Amino acid sequence: MIRADGAGFRRVASKPGYCLGSPKWSSDGRRIVFYEITTEGTWGAHRPEWIGRVESQIVSIDVATGERVEHTTGPGLKLFPQFLSTQEIGCLIKGGPEEGLAYTSGRPAVKRALRSPNWSPDGKRVIYEKVGFQARPQNKSLYSWDKDWEYRHTDVFPGSRSAFTARRR
Structure with missing residues (x-):
């Protein structure tokens, strides 16, 4: 973490053997949410034949205390997490039978092949990238x-x- 003026640089999260990615702030600025994946799993996350077998989890950190909360468990490549409220996080599940938008609140999933979701500040709308994999x-x-x-x-x-x-x- 670093202030906008470049001061106050400090580590807020790390986990040996893992890559932590796509950090996003909570609306109140108290927490940062991100995904965790094993370093080895990052290779499989880019391979079509492995995507449905790679697992990641959505985690958040309280910036002031360092308290760590694991918001998801189990299989699935979960990426692009974002706080939609203080009680709900949305994310993308990439590949596999659950591919699409998923929510930690129990809101029904939206099963679609899409990439790079970004929710509106109120969590009611989402914009995403639709990729057509037509190879040259x-x-x-x-x-x-x-x-x-x-x-x-x-x-x-x-x-x-x-x-x-x-x-x-």
Whole structure:
């Protein structure tokens, strides 16, 4: 955590062997919510064949006291948590049979294939990214600003849905 002026830098959460991501403040500024996933699990979170088998949890920390609360348990890749009120957190479950928006309050889930949800401050609306995974053909020519270089699309790098290769003409 750090103040807007760059002062007061301090760690508020860590867990050996885990990655903590997508932090968001509560509306009262007292808590920070985030997801926890094993470092090894981050690889599987990017692989289509592993997404439904990777597990993460939604956790929050009281900034003043360091009190830690685990808001979820069990299977599912839970990402992009956000406080919708002091009693409710929304998040994305990526992949698997429960894919979509989930809530810690018991509000019914919204099962849809979507990414990057962000709720309105009152928690009544959500905006998200809808991804159409249409792959470009392998080795398709890509535009180059430099006439001396030829760029082509490829999809052979681990953890990447799209990439490109470059070679001097």
